[in-house]
Amino acid sequence: xxxxxxxxxxxxxxxxxxxxxxxxxxxxxxxxxxxxxxxxxxxxxxxxxxxxxxxxxxxxxxxxxxxxxxxxxxxxxxxxxxxxxxxxxxxxxxxxxxxxxxxxxxxxxxxxxxxxxxxxxxxxxxxxxxxxxxxxxxxxxxxxxxxxxxxxxxxxxxxxxxxxxxxxxxxxxxxxxx
Numbered sequence: 001x002x003x004x005x006x007x008x009x010x011x012x013x014x015x016x017x018x019x020x021x022x023x024x025x026x027x028x029x030x031x032x033x034x035x036x037x038x039x040x041x042x043x044x045x046x047x048x049x050x051x052x053x054x055x056x057x058x059x060x061x062x063x064x065x066x067x068x069x070x071x072x073x074x075x076x077x078x079x080x081x082x083x084x085x086x087x088x089x090x091x092x093x094x095x096x097x098x099x100x101x102x103x104x105x106x107x108x109x110x111x112x113x114x115x116x117x118x119x120x121x122x123x124x125x126x127x128x129x130x131x132x133x134x135x136x137x138x139x140x141x142x143x144x145x146x147x148x149x150x151x152x153x154x155x156x157x158x159x160x161x162x163x164x165x166x167x168x169x170x171x172x173x174x175x176x177x178x
Contacts, residue, residue, distance in 0.1 A: 071128035071154045072121050074161040079116055079132075082108070082169060095155060095162035100173035108169040113137035119149065126156040134168070 066073035081090035087105040115135040135145040150168035
């Protein structure tokens, strides 16, 4: 017998049905391509709903405004100004002893998508140590993040908390020109 495409479609179908029969997966045994497709559709739909809920919960964290007179509040205000591109405002939080200025902030790199979290704080007299974690988007299709930890040292100057040294996202500061 010569098999030609389309001519003996029923014969070809019966061969496949025979294979299913030998495996015990006929419609009589409860197997149906339609029922398996429905099950798959339900699983995929449920997974998508869970992913949407998880994304909503993680992206809608409420931002708590910290006291601007506290060391952690100063770090929050500094980072907010940096993220918003307000370098002059951010530089106002630097200590008078630092060599960093607004032009150093302008040269720094800030990720497009970033979350900053207060991890730890230690305040001793007129000195403070603030640790933050920074969640940076990897830019992948699944919105994965990697985490960096950064530290800030602060000191009180004239009753206000000021940032010492070279704070993240800066990695170097130019010496002031005289």
